[in-house]
Amino acid sequence: MNHIRQLSRRDFLKTGGVFVVGISLLGCGRENGPMPVEKLATETWSPDIFVSIDADGSTRIICHRSEMGQGIRTGLPVIVADEMEADWARVSVQQAPGDAKYGDQNTDGSWSVRGFMQRMREAGATVRTMLEQSAADQWGVDRSECRAQLHTVVHQASGKVLPYEDLLAGAAQLPVPDIGQIVLKTPDRFRYIGGELSIVDMHDMTHGTAVYGGDIRLPGMKFAAVARPPVVFGRVKSFDASKAEAEAGFERIVELPAAEPPAGYQARGGIAVVAHDSWSAFKCRDLLEIEWEDGPNGDYDSAAFRETLLGQVRKPAPAARAEGDADAAFAAAAQTVAAEYYLPHLAHASMEPPVAVASVQTDFCEIWAPTQDPQTVVSMAEKITGLSKDKVRVNVTLLGGAFGRKSKCDFVEEAVLISMAVGAPVMVTWSREDDIQHDYYHAVSAQYLRAALDEQTAPTAWLHRVAYPSIGSTFDAANAQVQGWELGMGALNVPYAVPNLRVESQAAQAKVRIGWLRSVCNIFQSFAVNAFTDEIAAARGMDPLDNLLDLLGPDRILDFSAFGQNPIEGYPFDTARLRRVIEKVTQEAGWGRELPAGHGLGIAAQYSFLSYVATVVEVAVDADGGWRVPRVDVAIDCGQMVNRDRIRAQQEGSVVFGLSLAREGDITAAGGRIQQSNFHDYPVL
Amino acid sequence: MIKLKVNGQPREFDGDGDLPLLWYLRDLLNLTGTKYGCGKGLCGACTVHLDGEAVRSCTLTMAGLEGADVTTIEGLGAGDDREHPVQAAWAAHDVPQCGYCQSGQIMQAAALLQRNPHPDEQDIAEAMDGVICRCGTYQRIRKAIRFAAEETA
Numbered sequence: 001m002n003h004i005r006q007l008s009r010r011d012f013l014k015t016g017g018v019f020v021v022g023i024s025l026l027g028c029g030r031e032n033g034p035m036p037v038e039k040l041a042t043e044t045w046s047p048d049i050f051v052s053i054d055a056d057g058s059t060r061i062i063c064h065r066s067e068m069g070q071g072i073r074t075g076l077p078v079i080v081a082d083e084m085e086a087d088w089a090r091v092s093v094q095q096a097p098g099d100a101k102y103g104d105q106n107t108d109g110s111w112s113v114r115g116f117m118q119r120m121r122e123a124g125a126t127v128r129t130m131l132e133q134s135a136a137d138q139w140g141v142d143r144s145e146c147r148a149q150l151h152t153v154v155h156q157a158s159g160k161v162l163p164y165e166d167l168l169a170g171a172a173q174l175p176v177p178d179i180g181q182i183v184l185k186t187p188d189r190f191r192y193i194g195g196e197l198s199i200v201d202m203h204d205m206t207h208g209t210a211v212y213g214g215d216i217r218l219p220g221m222k223f224a225a226v227a228r229p230p231v232v233f234g235r236v237k238s239f240d241a242s243k244a245e246a247e248a249g250f251e252r253i254v255e256l257p258a259a260e261p262p263a264g265y266q267a268r269g270g271i272a273v274v275a276h277d278s279w280s281a282f283k284c285r286d287l288l289e290i291e292w293e294d295g296p297n298g299d300y301d302s303a304a305f306r307e308t309l310l311g312q313v314r315k316p317a318p319a320a321r322a323e324g325d326a327d328a329a330f331a332a333a334a335q336t337v338a339a340e341y342y343l344p345h346l347a348h349a350s351m352e353p354p355v356a357v358a359s360v361q362t363d364f365c366e367i368w369a370p371t372q373d374p375q376t377v378v379s380m381a382e383k384i385t386g387l388s389k390d391k392v393r394v395n396v397t398l399l400g401g402a403f404g405r406k407s408k409c410d411f412v413e414e415a416v417l418i419s420m421a422v423g424a425p426v427m428v429t430w431s432r433e434d435d436i437q438h439d440y441y442h443a444v445s446a447q448y449l450r451a452a453l454d455e456q457t458a459p460t461a462w463l464h465r466v467a468y469p470s471i472g473s474t475f476d477a478a479n480a481q482v483q484g485w486e487l488g489m490g491a492l493n494v495p496y497a498v499p500n501l502r503v504e505s506q507a508a509q510a511k512v513r514i515g516w517l518r519s520v521c522n523i524f525q526s527f528a529v530n531a532f533t534d535e536i537a538a539a540r541g542m543d544p545l546d547n548l549l550d551l552l553g554p555d556r557i558l559d560f561s562a563f564g565q566n567p568i569e570g571y572p573f574d575t576a577r578l579r580r581v582i583e584k585v586t587q588e589a590g591w592g593r594e595l596p597a598g599h600g601l602g603i604a605a606q607y608s609f610l611s612y613v614a615t616v617v618e619v620a621v622d623a624d625g626g627w628r629v630p631r632v633d634v635a636i637d638c639g640q641m642v643n644r645d646r647i648r649a650q651q652e653g654s655v656v657f658g659l660s661l662a663r664e665g666d667i668t669a670a671g672g673r674i675q676q677s678n679f680h681d682y683p684v685l
Numbered sequence: 686m687i688k689l690k691v692n693g694q695p696r697e698f699d700g701d702g703d704l705p706l707l708w709y710l711r712d713l714l715n716l717t718g719t720k721y722g723c724g725k726g727l728c729g730a731c732t733v734h735l736d737g738e739a740v741r742s743c744t745l746t747m748a749g750l751e752g753a754d755v756t757t758i759e760g761l762g763a764g765d766d767r768e769h770p771v772q773a774a775w776a777a778h779d780v781p782q783c784g785y786c787q788s789g790q791i792m793q794a795a796a797l798l799q800r801n802p803h804p805d806e807q808d809i810a811e812a813m814d815g816v817i818c819r820c821g822t823y824q825r826i827r828k829a830i831r832f833a834a835e836e837t838a
Contacts, residue, residue, distance in 0.1 A: 067783075068783055069781075069782030069783030069784070069820045070782070071782070198776065198779055199779070199781070201781070201784060202775075202776050202779070202781065203776070204784075205781040205784030205787050206772045206775045206776060206780075206781065206784075206787060206791060207718070207758065207759070207762075207767070207772060208716075208717070208718015208719070208757065208758030208759045208788045209718065209759075210784050211717075212720075212785060214711075214717070214720075214721065215717035217715050217717070223712065248700075248701060249701070276712075277704075277708055277712035277713065278708055278711070278712055278721070279704055279705060279708035279712070280701075282724075349819060350783075350785075350819055351720070351722050351728070351730055351783065351785040351786045351817065351818070351819045351820075352720070352722075352783075352785045353721070353722075398783070398784065398785075399783060400720070400783050400784070400785030400786075401783045401785060401819045401820060402783075403819075429721070431724060432722065432723040432724060432725070432728075645779055649779065649782055649822070649825075650782075652821060652822070652824055652825070653782055653820045653821035653822065654821070655821065656818075656820075656821025656823060657819070657820075657821055660821075678723055678724075678725055678727060679723050679725075679727040679728055679817065680725070680727055684817060684819060685821075
């Protein structure tokens with residue numbers, strides 16, 4: 001793609017740009033049967049909405065999930081390519097717009113491969129089956145004698161070979177087989193799945209040609225910045241834009257409606273400045289003089305809230321999970337161990353701050369956004385513009401990091417509202433300050449853990465009590481209860497074989513928008529559980545690894561259905577898999593090896609979103625108490641691997657992200673206002 | 686009127702001298718490979734070369750750029766394939782995840798190798814310090830720089 005983009009919508013459709021796919025190219029879906037094609041010289045054959053093949057054999061595979069660094073634009077399409085025996089070098093990947101026909105596109109919850117591997121395999125196998133049939137028809141043999149192989153079909157008995165491009169016209173005449181007639185490959189025949197693949201966006205990402213949200217350029221596009229209420233559910237009391245209006249780049253002011261509880265994904269309200277360019281928009285925005293009315297969240301003070309949360313976890317609470325009689329076990333204990341943990345709010349701080357482009361016309365609304373959830377953007381645009389879904393197109397750009405932030409389309413709604421007001425395409429860019437101060441924050445939390453040990457230091461009771469504002473509060477303003485699914489991320493489903501066990505949660509009222517960040521509640525619940533596990537090891541005088549394996553107990557399948565937690569998609573928690581990653585990582589890390597003075601090894605293990613992970617961290621503490629991390633080992637069992645390299649990359653990145661949160665992350669509020677604003681006061685590693 | 690060169694092409698600018706180079710590149714020239722990350726010179730996503738040195742384009746205003754020679758990621762490579770050894774090293778080591786910061790990382794690394802073709806670990810750490818990657822690709826960035834240094838040696 002050219003590095004200078006001056007593309008209209010028509011140009012996008014014409015060129016079929018990598019990121020913005022024209023529907024006209026896609027052909028018909030499975031539900032409609034094959035596209036009637038007489039000759040393929042100028043047409044594309046598309047027996048499945050995820051695959052289309054041009055007359056020359058060039059293959060396009062649709063990725064319907066959002067790419068934010070996890071490698072999904074490579075991972076899902078390569079599954080299709082593998083099943084259809086495509087030559088990966090002849091495949092290009094196109095990003096799907098938001099459209100329910102692709103299935104769920106909400107790229108959240110770490111399930112893209114798990115959720116869509118089967119569908120991708122079926123798409124690929126459908127194409128392969130039809131191409132094999134087409135070859136069989138040409139040769140007058142039975143399909144069972146033909147085998148697809150790397151963009152060709154081979155007749156095994158005669159050794160005859162036909163390339164895919166010579167089979168398209170015949171295949172296009174065939175009915176699309178039912179799923180029941182398709183035979184998937186056996187895993188031993190996987191060509192790409194489980195291997196090491198370079199990502200499809202490598203060239204663009206290293207040459208400045210990859211298209212992120214802010215890189216869209218449309219004719220007549222305006223640039224906007226928004227002054228948002230500094231307090232959630234605050235509103236504009238009065239404003240004076242005269243200084244902004246005097247600036248050369250200024251075009252106009254747009255007043256945005258104040259958000260009403262619950263926050264949901266609504267735009268925050270405030271005053272938008274529309275300008276010639278991004279910098280003028282920011283400059284004019286900063287020149288606005290606005291008097292705000294803060295509303296009920298103006299009293300939020302995170303230092304006081306810390307004490308409130310700690311007070312909450314110091315008193316008994318209702319149990320979400322209760323086994324045995326923990327109270328009796330504590331009363332009878334030879335020794336008890338207890339600790340409190342407090343973790344602050346965290347911001348996502350993706351390298352690309354939120355940004356979106358909208359072009360709202362009387363009969364059509366087109367959006368370009370780095371969104372994790374394009375179908376929700378379609379619904380939002382439908383609601384805001386009054387246009388029906390078929391008149392809304394949401395193009396998904398690359399996401400310059402997201403970590404859960406870009407599941408929420410508040411920033412896209414701003415672009416839609418402003419474009420409607422000015423009657424032109426508008427890009428809304430968030431400054432880093434906007435991003436840090438108007439995030440959906442990872443919840444602040446307090447936790448209390450207590451363990452009882454008997455005369456032989458065997459653990460007899462485990463108590464874990466948490467208090468934190470729930471993600472549920474974002475969707476129901478009255479919700480002050482931690483949700484079961486939040487507890488299910490490392491607290492309620494603690495895998496320890498302790499006979500008496502209680503997991504309790506206390507109410508906490510949210511005063512900012514609470515969102516999800518990467519591994520969500522695992523962040524603080526895993527931190528506390530694993531740190532406390534080490535406290536128990538110290539109290540028992542045991543090696544932390546021996547203590548951890550002892551707590552984990554015998555291999556077994558855990559069943560939390562009595563506490564309202566059923567296995568995700570039928571995959572139960574298998575403690576043997578956790579034990580194996582613990583053993584693997586300690587072996588690789590050289591657990592027990594001799595260390596330099598001031599160095600120590602720590603271990604943690606966690607079951608998160610169906611993956612089993614164990615980590616050994618070497619920490620070096622210097623004479624002044626400063627610390628650094630010379631080495632980290634990670635073992636993960638994530639089930640079926642598609643691209644090993646991206647799994648490794650995710651582990652490398654998670655280590656940096658986790659250390660960054662542990663070492664630096666701290667979002668605080670005073671007077672309802674977030675006190676951090678940029679990387680100088682919200683540093684990241 | 687400010688006269689400068691961007692990726693070898695002569696350019697003239699007669700707007701507000703306070704305009705940061707970053708936004709001149711992105712919004713006026715549509716050279717969108719250079720990224721906005723912080724606007725305060727804190728993250729390095731906007732790194733370009735000014736007369737061969739790596740600089741943060743978000744804090745450099747147009748008023749000071751008379752006669753400047755600016756190179757962006759789009760103009761980094763030479764030859765028909767426009768592939769700089771650092772870019773090739775990035776691909777060979779599968780560095781990018783989300784990719785957003787990588788233009789800045791690559792520009793910073795290319796300037797380092799230009800000045801110091803044989804950097805040691807300390808040189809690499811010092812030169813790359815302050816170019817933030819939220820995906821955490823640092824380990825591969827360091828490997829790729831060492832690889833590029835060997836390739837060009």
